[in-house]
Amino acid sequence: xxxxxxxxxxxxxxxxxxxxxxxxxxxxxxxxxxxxxxxxxxxxxxxxxxxxxxxxxxxxxxxxxxxxxxxxxxxxxxxxxxxxxxxxxxxxxxxxxxxxxxxxxxxxxxxxxxxxxxxxxxxxxxxxxxxxxxxxxxxxxxxxxxxxxxxxxxxxxxxxxxxxxxxxxxxxxxxxxxxxxxxxxxxxxxxxxxxxxxxxxxxxxxxxxxxxxxxxxxxxxxxxxxxxxxxxxxxxxxxxxxxxxxxxxxxxxxxxxxxxxxxxxxxxxxxxxxxxxxxxxxxxxxxxxxxxxxxxxxxxxxxxxxxxxxxxxxxxxxxxxxxxxxxxxxxxxxxxxxxxxxxxxxxxxxxxxxxxxxxxxxxxxxxxxxxxxxxxxxxxxxxxxxxxxxxxxxxxxxxxxxxxxxxxxxxxxxxxxxxxxxxxxxxxxxxxxxxxxxxxxxxxxxxxxxxxxxxxxxxxxxxxxxxxxxxxxxxxxxxxxxxxxxxxxxxxxxxxxxxxxxxxxxxxxxxxxxxxxxxxxxxxxxxxxxxxxxxxxxxxxxxxxxxxxxxxxxxxxxxxxxxxxxxxxxxxxxxxxxxxxxxxxxxxxxxxxxxxxxxxxxxxxxxxxxxxxxxxxxxxxxxxxxxxxxxxxxxxxxxxxxxxxxxxxxxxxxxxxxxxxxxxxxxxxxxxxxxxxxxxxxxxxxxxxxxxxxxxxxxxxxxxxxxxxxxxxxxxxxxxxxxxxxxxxxxxxxxxxxxxxxxxxxxxxxxxxxxxxxxxxxxxx
Amino acid sequence: xxxxxxxxxxxxxxxxxxxxxxxxxxxxxxxxxxxxxxxxxxxxxxxxxxx
Numbered sequence: 001x002x003x004x005x006x007x008x009x010x011x012x013x014x015x016x017x018x019x020x021x022x023x024x025x026x027x028x029x030x031x032x033x034x035x036x037x038x039x040x041x042x043x044x045x046x047x048x049x050x051x052x053x054x055x056x057x058x059x060x061x062x063x064x065x066x067x068x069x070x071x072x073x074x075x076x077x078x079x080x081x082x083x084x085x086x087x088x089x090x091x092x093x094x095x096x097x098x099x100x101x102x103x104x105x106x107x108x109x110x111x112x113x114x115x116x117x118x119x120x121x122x123x124x125x126x127x128x129x130x131x132x133x134x135x136x137x138x139x140x141x142x143x144x145x146x147x148x149x150x151x152x153x154x155x156x157x158x159x160x161x162x163x164x165x166x167x168x169x170x171x172x173x174x175x176x177x178x179x180x181x182x183x184x185x186x187x188x189x190x191x192x193x194x195x196x197x198x199x200x201x202x203x204x205x206x207x208x209x210x211x212x213x214x215x216x217x218x219x220x221x222x223x224x225x226x227x228x229x230x231x232x233x234x235x236x237x238x239x240x241x242x243x244x245x246x247x248x249x250x251x252x253x254x255x256x257x258x259x260x261x262x263x264x265x266x267x268x269x270x271x272x273x274x275x276x277x278x279x280x281x282x283x284x285x286x287x288x289x290x291x292x293x294x295x296x297x298x299x300x301x302x303x304x305x306x307x308x309x310x311x312x313x314x315x316x317x318x319x320x321x322x323x324x325x326x327x328x329x330x331x332x333x334x335x336x337x338x339x340x341x342x343x344x345x346x347x348x349x350x351x352x353x354x355x356x357x358x359x360x361x362x363x364x365x366x367x368x369x370x371x372x373x374x375x376x377x378x379x380x381x382x383x384x385x386x387x388x389x390x391x392x393x394x395x396x397x398x399x400x401x402x403x404x405x406x407x408x409x410x411x412x413x414x415x416x417x418x419x420x421x422x423x424x425x426x427x428x429x430x431x432x433x434x435x436x437x438x439x440x441x442x443x444x445x446x447x448x449x450x451x452x453x454x455x456x457x458x459x460x461x462x463x464x465x466x467x468x469x470x471x472x473x474x475x476x477x478x479x480x481x482x483x484x485x486x487x488x489x490x491x492x493x494x495x496x497x498x499x500x501x502x503x504x505x506x507x508x509x510x511x512x513x514x515x516x517x518x519x520x521x522x523x524x525x526x527x528x529x530x531x532x533x534x535x536x537x538x539x540x541x542x543x544x545x546x547x548x549x550x551x552x553x554x555x556x557x558x559x560x561x562x563x564x565x566x567x568x569x570x571x572x573x574x575x576x577x578x579x580x581x582x583x584x585x586x587x588x589x590x591x592x593x594x595x596x597x598x599x600x601x602x603x604x605x606x607x608x609x610x611x612x613x614x615x616x617x618x619x620x621x622x623x624x625x626x627x628x629x630x631x632x633x634x635x636x637x638x639x640x641x642x643x644x645x646x647x648x649x650x651x652x653x654x655x656x657x658x659x660x661x662x663x664x665x666x667x668x669x670x671x672x673x674x675x676x677x678x679x680x681x682x683x684x685x686x687x688x689x690x691x692x693x694x695x696x697x698x699x700x701x702x703x704x705x706x707x708x709x710x711x712x713x714x715x716x717x718x719x720x721x722x723x724x725x726x727x728x729x730x731x732x733x734x735x736x737x738x739x740x741x742x743x744x745x746x747x748x749x750x751x752x753x754x755x756x757x758x759x760x761x762x763x764x765x
Numbered sequence: 766x767x768x769x770x771x772x773x774x775x776x777x778x779x780x781x782x783x784x785x786x787x788x789x790x791x792x793x794x795x796x797x798x799x800x801x802x803x804x805x806x807x808x809x810x811x812x813x814x815x816x
Contacts, residue, residue, distance in 0.1 A: 084804065085801065085803070085805065085807060085808065086804075088801055088804065088805075089805075106801070107797060107798040107801055108798055108800040108804065109797070109798045109799060109801060110797070110798070155791070158791060158796065159788065159791060162784065162787045162788065162791070163784065166780060166784045166787075169780070170776070170780045173776060188769075191769075195773060199777070
């Protein structure tokens, strides 16, 4: 092990002073050993600190199980934290050890677990809980996960690639015989031509479809894209080769057409695979956030876990401590405390009284409360925001990528040159039209933007893979290009620049106070209690702790809770008090503090030449303090969601290209309006949906580095395009003059593509 | 040149076998989890049923 000298938890691998970092890990370790699966610890790689068993999953899995034949039930789960082969082994073996489980199979790429058992559907909850006890987080395999991993178009591309490669290789076999066989008789050559046509024609007809369709879509939209040029080149080559086959000319060009097709498809398959991986990771994050809503039945009995979209207007829902309210509702309780930073940006939780409207997106900071739903999920404020974002997305869809801009200039030029070649040989040099077609099509093949078409995707694949490894997920195809051109960054405060959760501040308490308070706090799910427990993780929970909902915790004579609970004067801000007999109450104050790498990230943005601005919905004094800490001079407080979006639009009107970073529902409009946007992985799903990048691992520094990398990638893409153009400048006169043979065309194509791919690989380093 | 009569169909046949194998592998979901498949080969333990 590489961690000698640094004690690590025996289960999850997180730094810990004792053998286990928490009781959850101790239980998980015992479970793994009890199953006789401790080989897991020797086999796994790199899941440091990720396997900490958390709260049991909240969703009701039993209702999601589907019944098969013979009383078998099947459940599809998304398991987060599957990082290596040992993880899937552990999960599968642990499930298989259950007597009633028939089959369990985990997919490491999609994090999808399919488990089949014989018996009651209710067993699903126990099986999901078993995986959760091992330290993996489970969620229902949501439709979003399914969309991200079920990729019909990707499969079609892979199949087309397989067929194109098969065709290209077999046609090449025949073509090499023709190139090398100078002593070949005309009849044998004719046979060879027909053989090449026999393999080449069906290959092109089938495997070319993805490209042809994309070209057709582009043409119908009135746009000339790269696929258009490639399709035309391939089709012209095929027709000319067919004509040469029929009249038994010297060469056919089926090999060029099929090889070109295979290369194009390979680039596309790789590009898609890279993006799919990012999409899956994003869907995985969202699936963990989702979960059922607890609905109280008639006459407040029997709480029921109901999927969000099935909750009707007028239903009474129970919102647990620390749970996010996901529907618009009115409060049915006397009082409730909600963290509404996601909707307004305020860092302090706000109190609500009975009958007050609660907007979806707030997190319950107090006791569990009951609320009556006022709008179903599809009509609520979150859905309205989602629809607005879709419109903004469409507006952004008009962005033209570098490759398409190049194609728009390049394609007409190449086609005009080819046409002139044909007309020149036919009318001026007096060749028969079939013979004049040969140099014209050779020009098309040589100019066929093979290097050009692969120039940008190759860079994209390499760069997005490198970003992925650093925790920056690229979810939009043109996001990288837009990031490279950003010149101004606008940051949200709560949850973006700061951690978005309370952290204990140093104060007038002693270490003994903290340990005592943390031992009580370990029993509660209240956010402040959790912050206390986090500050002192190695304390074992005290026995006999009773929680007074919304007020505090009691263990014998010792009490921990709000100022009101202990009969102390109220104060602003977030604080907890500890009272015990014979000692003055100790106050613990909390604050939403700056992310550890925030200041470094701001500096990195500045070094990259970006202006930095803070835009927050919070109170001016808090915003000013955080801005000063982070080193930001330009800031705006009390910005409403509309004001945020308006600021972005104003900056855009000034000619700035804004990179917006935000996590809340209140940022979503601004995120969608910005030139390019990013959201932290812990942010709301709306913010992530509106963003081009999702930041995993809770840091801003990777994003600042991503700007640098995106610029390098853009530079490499430009070099590639320039290189492909230069290549053409040399090769085109050869083709126009009629000297190009299929052999020369194949060589030109292969070398220019290899050079371009080699250049792209530099970006990954 | 007579050998071509045999060699070309043979080459095409072998090529088609390869293509069929590829399509079969794709249909049966063998490309669905490339990361997992790479790891699975190292785990030779039989599944144990707890009792």
